[in-house]
Amino acid sequence: MTHPKPGDPIWVDLYTADPDASIAFYAELFGWEAERAGAEFGGYITFRKDGKAVGGGMGKTEDGVDGPDQWTVYLSSPDARATAAKAKAHGGVVVVEPMDVGELGAMAILGDVGGAGVGIWQPGAHAGFETAALVEGGKWIDAEGAPSWFELHTRAYDASLDFYREVFGWDDVFAMPEVPGFRYSTIHSTSPMLGGVMDASEFLPEGQPAGWSVYFGSADVDKSVAKVVELGGAVVAPAMDTPYGRMATVTDVTGARFNLGGDAA
The missing domain is CATH 3.10.180.10 (2,3-Dihydroxybiphenyl 1,2-Dioxygenase, domain 1)
Structure with missing residues (x-):
């Protein structure tokens, strides 16, 4: 990283x-x-x-x-x-x-x-992250509290991909196979992929802007979600298993949104 x-x-x-x-x-x-x-x-x-x-x-x-x-x-x-x-x-x-x-x-x-x-x-002197959660063989490694994935939800899917190619030099974008209601591209075609772009035009609520979000690793997503609530945060999307592990979306004590990711239950 x-x-x-x-x-x-x-x-x-x-x-x-x-x-x-x-x-x-x-x-x-x-x-x-x-x-x-x-x-x-x-x-x-x-x-x-x-x-x-x-x-x-x-x-x-x-x-x-x-x-x-x-x-x-x-x-x-x-x-x-x-x-x-x-x-x-x-x-x-x-x-x-x-x-x-x-x-x-x-x-x-x-x-x-x-x-x-x-x-x-x-x-410059600050090079960025010094640690990150990794996913190897479907398992999250060194996950607890480390940044792991970065995701853009946008209504302007094709235009956004063109924008990041031209502005940030994304030259290795991988488009995942499309199915109805799902279009997704990863920043790289090979590991480490690090993040991706999702066509969110069908599910972003009216009035909610497009945006980037961060996932932090969790050794136990359900326990982390419960801890978020105990500490004064809130649940936006409850924990669920996905092909990429168990995920949840939450907000912290002042309302800032982030995601949790870890091994499937």
Whole structure:
């Protein structure tokens, strides 16, 4: 995960109205530890699992970007400014202009051609995730609390795939066999696939925007779902077995949505 290809998911961070509550929630759920940066980095939070970085977080500010509490997925870029310019040229919008983050790297936030928000991260001293859950032979390895999969749900399926090919250099997209009501492509045709794009035009509720989401690994998805509720979160989609393991969609204590994934029951 520290040597991603351009366009690979490289980082996630949490935009939250209550950083203290969020830190406590994920500490109890996944055993994450939180480090807060100094004022020069706006008090940015780095979440770690067993000492390894799994994601970040930032509290809302009065002059910050308005929006719901949410996890943002960042894709790797060798040049954040050039990628942002390509996004504009191919129908996207730049929500947060490219900026340097000290020696750590450079970032920007985009709206893609289907209206989904996505981040750009140009690695510097901060290379991205330091650990991830892996799936081998249908089994989740080193799963608990580690980022594992990244997924775009969009109503603009074909246009979005073209956008990411042109803007982020996705040159190895694999289209899974289509069946009625299901169109899905993975970012890579071979392992590690890391994430995918789903045609969500038939099931996204009216008014709900397209969006990227993150899956965190769980050693026991049902227990994790119960823990989410105990800690003040909520269940969006209950745990169910799929061909790729047991999955659930939940929200944390301030309403930020994420997914859980692990071995089938």
